[in-house]
Amino acid sequence: MNSLIYCCPATKSPLKKEGQAFVTESGVSYGILSSAAGNDIPVFISEDQLAGGDVISSAMYTKDDAEESYDNFLSWLFSTFEQNEQEFRLDLIGRLGINPDHKVLVTGCGLGDDLKYLYPILREKGELYAQDLSGLMVAAASRRMAEIYPDSKNLHLSVSNASALPFPDGYFDAAYHFGGINLFSDIPSAIAEMARVTKVGGRVLIGDEGVAPWLKDKEFGKIAIRNNALWASDAPLQYVPEYSKDVKLSWVLGNCFYIVDFTVSDRLPFMNIDLVHKGARGGSMRTRYFGQLEGVDPELKRRVQEASARTGKSASQWVEDALRLQLDISK
Known part of the structure; x- marks a missing residue:
């Protein structure tokens, strides 16, 4: 032995x-x-x-x-x-x-x-x-x-x-x-x-x-x-x-x-958490989980949804663009 x-x-x-x-x-x-x-x-x-x-x-x-x-x-x-x-x-x-x-x-x-x-x-x-x-x-x-x-x-x-x-x-x-x-x-x-x-x-x-x-x-x-x-x-x-x-x-x-x-196994099952959703809400699994911000006024949320619809962007993309502009951050 x-x-x-x-x-x-x-x-x-x-x-x-x-x-x-x-x-x-x-x-x-x-x-x-x-x-x-x-x-x-x-x-x-x-x-x-x-x-x-x-x-x-x-x-x-x-x-x-x-x-x-x-x-x-x-x-x-x-x-x-x-x-x-x-x-x-x-x-x-x-x-x-x-x-x-x-x-x-x-x-x-x-x-x-x-x-x-x-x-x-x-x-x-x-x-x-x-x-x-x-x-x-x-x-x-x-x-x-x-x-x-x-x-x-x-x-x-x-x-x-x-x-x-x-x-x-x-x-x-x-x-x-x-x-x-x-x-x-x-x-x-x-x-x-x-x-x-x-x-x-x-x-x-x-x-x-x-x-x-x-x-x-x-x-x-x-x-x-x-x-x-x-x-x-x-x-x-x-x-x-x-x-x-x-x-x-x-x-x-x-x-x-x-x-x-x-x-x-030595790894989790594969899951692409960066694949962006199509549609009004947009975003990816990553942004929806890790990128949550503080709550906003419901009326302001409604206006964001309307504004994003007018531009043809998802709400997620519109918010990200607005934040980058406010923070003077480029992509």
Whole structure:
């Protein structure tokens, strides 16, 4: 494993492996998960650093029966919606456009239910990274993957907070999360971090409980939400980074889970804000937004409109010409 891929989640400074720790140049040290036999799984978070929904999640995952309960829930979930789990997960993974030589990140990996479908795509040439804030879940995911793929050398796990990922900018070709983000203490940062560590042109996919809007106030939706209050959650569209493109929103599993996926970009969509409008008002998007002046008397505004009409100019052009004349400014 190339430990230099990891960086300090707080400062983003590089790390190096020293004994049983990952250390920054300034001496900040991160330990290794003791319960993960045979694997160097770095731990980038401690219980006292958790807040909000992360505390709830951590408490759920540290119970003695957490692993069994998690499995039981997933079995119930896919049976309830009569959905083949393998087909479902492969469909979501397919939306990422992954190639065999890609580097892929899974956040909130839980017991690794998606890893076992991602790994066969990447096992020869690619890299698969996964993280979760629960050491118990990460250790279990490591164990389960080792049972299925004993030679999984390019699978790397960490215990970390998805809102402060221990990876450099633009390292991954795709980032994936399904199930759990509704409970994150800082959802905006978690989505921003997935976008930060994904290359320009790479795809990010996020999904969790959330009944579709047209069903929420119907009996179907009310039944779902009464069973699990998290199903009342809304898709976090407002947190999609502004530098994104090809944003898609869909619902799966009986329209009770939202899926948001987008392509990471380094620029806003193209929009010519200098194209001048034809007509009486005139002006451009730029002048209408950045060039607003103080309000004038309504009668004076009417007279400006009449004067501009007589000259055949738009009101915007007439006002600009009048101001230039008053200020003795040439074009």
